[in-house]
Amino acid sequence: MIHIVLETDTFEVGGEIAGQVSVSLDRNNPPxxxxxxxxxxxxxxxxxxxxxxxxxxxxxxxxTWAIGRQFPFRFPLPDDVPISYDGELIRVIWEVEVRVALGWLKSLKETASFRVLPKNSRR
Structure with missing residues (x-):
């Protein structure tokens, strides 16, 4: 099982995307x-x-996979990326995606969506 927790649901251009991923698996099938x-x-x-x-x-x-393991992450959000947009003709969607490879052609995937706003827009 994969669980993604983001620090917030909105981030600003030029800031950081931050959160934590929790992974719990069968101890007999480690990733x-x-x-x-x-x-x-x-x-x-x-x-x-x-x-x-x-x-x-x-x-x-x-x-210890039976108990679970946490992986914190931080990614810089460059100044030259598109902001989130939800229009009639096009959408720009931001996500953190986690892929866990378990072995021969088997994997797990989970995503968490968030919004990216222009710099200084939350003031």
Whole structure:
């Protein structure tokens, strides 16, 4: 099981995306790799786009998977990224995506959505 907790549901351009991922698995089937990724994607008319802003693969040594393991993350949010948008023709969606590789062609995936606002918009 994968659980993503973000510090907030909105972040500002030029700031940081931060949170924590919790992973609980069967101790007999530990993961081969965990990847935490911050990305944006588009939906709607026209060509779809998807861009990864940053990613991390935390070390897995010493984890007790039956109890679970937490992985905090922080990703810088550059000044030149699109802000969140939900229009009639196009949407810009921001997500943290976590993929857990368990072995031969088996993996788990979970996402958490958030909004990206222009710099200084929450003042």
């Amino acid at each position: 081969k790799q965990i990847e935490i990724e911050a990305l944006w994607r588009t939906e709607g008319r026209g060509t779809r786009d998807k861009r990864t802003i940053d990613s991390v693969s935390p070390p897995l040594e010493g984890a």
